Amino acid sequence: xxxxxxxxxxxxxxxxxxxxxxxxxxxxxxxxxxxxxxxxxxxxxxxxxxxxxxxxxxxxxxxxxxxxxxxxxxxxxxxxxxxxxxxxxxxxxxxxxxxxxxxxxxxxxxxxxxxxxxxxxxxxxxxxxxxxxxxxxx
Amino acid sequence: xxxxxxxxxxxxxxxxxxxxxxxxxxxxxxxxxxxxxxxxxxxxxxxxxxxxxxxxxxxxxxxxxxxxxxxxxxxxxxxxxxxxxxxxxxxxxxxxxxxxxxxxxxxxxxxxxxxxxxxxxxxxxxxxxxxxxxxxxx
DNA sequence: TGAAAAGCCTGAAGTGGCTTCAGGGTCAAG
DNA sequence: CTTGACCCTGAAGCCACTTCAGGCTTTTCA
Numbered sequence: 001x002x003x004x005x006x007x008x009x010x011x012x013x014x015x016x017x018x019x020x021x022x023x024x025x026x027x028x029x030x031x032x033x034x035x036x037x038x039x040x041x042x043x044x045x046x047x048x049x050x051x052x053x054x055x056x057x058x059x060x061x062x063x064x065x066x067x068x069x070x071x072x073x074x075x076x077x078x079x080x081x082x083x084x085x086x087x088x089x090x091x092x093x094x095x096x097x098x099x100x101x102x103x104x105x106x107x108x109x110x111x112x113x114x115x116x117x118x119x120x121x122x123x124x125x126x127x128x129x130x131x132x133x134x135x136x137x138x
Numbered sequence: 139x140x141x142x143x144x145x146x147x148x149x150x151x152x153x154x155x156x157x158x159x160x161x162x163x164x165x166x167x168x169x170x171x172x173x174x175x176x177x178x179x180x181x182x183x184x185x186x187x188x189x190x191x192x193x194x195x196x197x198x199x200x201x202x203x204x205x206x207x208x209x210x211x212x213x214x215x216x217x218x219x220x221x222x223x224x225x226x227x228x229x230x231x232x233x234x235x236x237x238x239x240x241x242x243x244x245x246x247x248x249x250x251x252x253x254x255x256x257x258x259x260x261x262x263x264x265x266x267x268x269x270x271x272x273x274x275x276x
Numbered sequence: 277t278g279a280a281a282a283g284c285c286t287g288a289a290g291t292g293g294c295t296t297c298a299g300g301g302t303c304a305a306g
Numbered sequence: 307c308t309t310g311a312c313c314c315t316g317a318a319g320c321c322a323c324t325t326c327a328g329g330c331t332t333t334t335c336a
Contacts, residue, residue: 002283002284003283003284004282004283004284013323013324014283014284015323015324015325016322016323016324018285018286019322019323019324023322032331033331034284034285034330034331034332035284035285035330035331036283036284036285036331036332037284037285049265052265052268053265054322056239056242056243056246057239059321059322060321060322061321066262066265069262070262070265077250077259077261077262080250080259080261080262081247081250081261084243084246084247084261085247087243088240088243088244088247091236091239091240091243092240094236095233095236095237095240098229098232098233098236099233101194101195101229102226102229102230102233104194105194105222105225105226105229106226108194108222109219109222109223109226112215112218112219121215121218123215123218123219123222124204124207124208124215124218127187127190127191127204127208128183128187128208130190140312140313141312141313142311142312142313151294151295152313153294153295153296154293154294154295156314156315157293157294157295161293170302171302172301172302172303172313172314173301173302173313173314174302174303174312174313174314175313175314192293197292197293198292198293199292
């Protein structure tokens with residue numbers, strides 16, 4: 001299987017696949033006589049594994065750890081547990097932040113319902129006011 | 139006011155201030171004979187404005203737009219409204235994504251309550267399974 | 277047979293929003 | 307006169323890719 005087919009069958013861009021190889025997340029593939037990469041079903045699985053982890057918001061470094069743990073013949077999965085717990089905490093924190101942000105943005109948007117002139121626009125007035133009293137620091 | 143004092147009084151790192159100047163978000167300051175930057179209260183305000191916008195998750199490009207709109211003598215604030223509406227939609231979408239992610243992560247985490255061996259670890263088994271059936275694509 | 281088109285290759289640079297680093301110059305206090 | 311705090315510049319590093327420039331290989335079709 002050439003790189004184009006791998007890309008089509010996984011929905012991952014060709015350049016990204018080559019990038020993962022450079023980053024040692026995908027094993028080095030065989031080559032044809034014309035120097036084209038040749039992939040096996042094992043590569044397909046590994047690539048899907050990487051993309052699934054990425055869809056769970058893991059960094060490539062974390063994916064590397066998971067691959068290592070997965071390939072360890074009889075290691076403990078403490079690492080995996082810790083990684084997931086950390087990730088869950090991160091996501092929870094980010095959601096809380098974004099909820100606050102939603103409130104702030106909606107409140108701000110409420111200050112200018114009809115397109116007015118800049119000099120009387122409630123949004124810009126509030127942006128300036130907030131900046132002056134340094135709301136962001138609280 | 140020198141750059142150190144500006145940094146202290148706004149909580150923005152010196153390097154970041156210089157970066158904003160390079161990016162033309164802060165007006166070029168005066169210089170002393172010894173080539174030190176000299177800031178005015180106007181710079182303090184502008185810097186706080188930038189940071190407040192950044193705390194609302196705006197990109198520097200968006201901040202640039204807001205500064206332009208703010209400084210336009212009598213422009214309409216349609217741009218500002220559109221920008222905020224877009225931002226609100228973005229944040230809403232991101233929150234929804236993260237909620238789904240929370241579910242997935244918690245479910246995954248539930249698969250391995252006590253530190254077991256990798257070869258029987260429910261988490262790794264599920265990561266592999268999900269990758270195989272390509273859950274991420276749905 | 278020959279040329280175009282599709283597919284692949286490499287290495288380098290660009291993205292955003294900074295941070296870090298190397299190697300200096302300036303200025304006030306002791 | 308030297309120490310230390312403060313400042314300067316330009317370049318490189320971070321992450322996870324993406325884009326670009328320039329060229330090779332293979333297939334297709336006239």
